């Protein structure tokens with residue numbers, strides 16, 4: 434359903450700061466695929482998600498979603514069918530607006546926004562039901578401003594907002610990295626639950642190798658703008674964290690360098 | 699302060715409140731310091747005065763300026779979003795260009811409106827003259843506040859608010875934030891121009907320099923309103939702007955009474971805004987000191 438062909442992204446071309454963030458990437462996602470993405474710092478993981486979402490244009494190659502070339506579409510148009518959760522919990526919600534206002538804006542994803550009232554009475558129960566699934570008591574705080582909530586609560590709402598309208602594609606970029614371990618665990622559980630129940634096609638970047646192996650049905654490892662390892666479901670199930678590290682050293686002839694890799698299982 | 703003097707200040711507070719609401723939309727809702735205001739206020743006055751002297755109906759002469767002001771806002775918006783010019787500079791460019799345009803519209807630097815029928819003089823023919831202006835302005839402000847409150851709760855209004863609050867977020871939900879900024883600037887400057895059109899008819903002339911200092915006066919109203927009445931919700935915030943504008947005009951009247959010159963007012967206003975903007979920080983600092991001394995003792 435999503436197909437990246439020969440995708441290349443070069444930052445600051447023809448300057449001393451030239452940086453090839455993505456080099457001739459081929460990647461194909463089938464309907465319902467849940468792919469975890471790992472790799473050292475600066476490997477190009479965020480850039481991969483950003484070019485899919487249309488944050489910046491690519492320098493070569495093509496990106497198709499459901500057979501349509503989306504390369505030329507601006508970010509907000511691609512957002513019609515792509516949900517995102519960012520690493521920064523502050524980034525996915527509007528702090529001075531209420532919980533229900535935020536959710537209603539997510540409900541309007543991909544629809545024309547006109548002069549109808551932003552929140553209609555019949556939506557409130559739906560929002561409350563959805564929030565109740567998060568098991569954070571947020572269903573009682575529909576009218577609170579999001580800025581009053583904790584980072585974990587905001588990230589949970591962002592996850593809900595990203596998936597509320599069943600987007601064709603879900604992009605998660607280290608969306609638990611900024612949270613404390615307990616909250617991060619909770620958000621990971623929610624992610625599994627929501628992705629699983631809705632059978633969402635998902636790309637998830639993580640620095641936690643154990644998580645990358647446990648979640649999803651495929652795994653890719655990136656290094657210096659390339660995908661250097663791809664594990665299909667059966668291989669992924671048999672793989673261990675140590676196995677992954679050895680694989681990396683074998684492929685690259687150097688130790689896996691990252692300040693955030695989580696080795697513990 | 700005499701009753702007449704007091705009422706005059708309230709009238710001014712109301713008519714300038716429309717401008718202040720425009721400033722609220724850009725400054726608070728869109729988080730965009732828009733200097734177009736100084737030019738679009740005068741533009742509204744210039745268009746209204748010119749239409750009236752050309753014999754157009756005062757209602758037409760009061761409403762057409764809204765479109766003129768909105769166009770000015772669109773231009774600033776295009777410069778900023780498509781031209782990638784900083785918001786501050788985009789506003790300054792439009793404001794500067796408008797200075798020439800306003801002189802072209804008026805043909806001279808001052809257009810008097812004495813002995814001509816204006817919206818204000820028309821109303822005086824319908825309701826008792828003493829309260830006519832006050833009632834008319836209060837009515838205009840009420841309609842605008844209600845319309846704006848409603849708009850900011852619509853789907854599009856949500857998108858405009860979110861654009862000012864967290865641009866990334868609303869873009870990732872499929873909204874073209876450039877368009878929302880342009881829309882917000884258009885509404886804001888449309889209101890500012892409408893205020894200018896009414897002020898010209900109220901004071902009996904349009905003048906090329908009448909927009910000078912408008913942005914700071916608008917900010918002062920917004921901030922005074924927030925301090926005195928709070929800004930917890932949208933209806934609360936918009937009403938607070940109106941209240942802030944009235945208090946601001948009263949404060950100006952008092953300053954004149956105690957012997958300041960009219961030419962001192964801009965300095966006083968600027969100082970007022972500085973105090974209002976800085977005082978939360980000072981308060982924080984004082985609190986910190988207090989806490990430090992408590993734990994220290």
Ligand SMILES: Nc1ncnc2c1ncn2[C@@H]1O[C@H](COP(=O)(O)OP(=O)(O)OP(=O)(O)O)[C@@H](O)[C@H]1O
Pocket residue numbers: 444445452453454472473474475476477478479480481
């Ligand atoms: N907007 C940008 N402008 C210039 N260079 C950029 C930009 N974004 C990323 N880069 C560079 O591209 C390379 C890939 O960055 P990217 O953020 O995709 O890495 P990452 O795999 O997400 O790393 P991390 O694990 O640290 O998040 C890096 O060298 C980075 O410095």
Ligand SMILES: [Mg+2]
Pocket residue numbers: 478479480
């Ligand atoms: Mg990254």
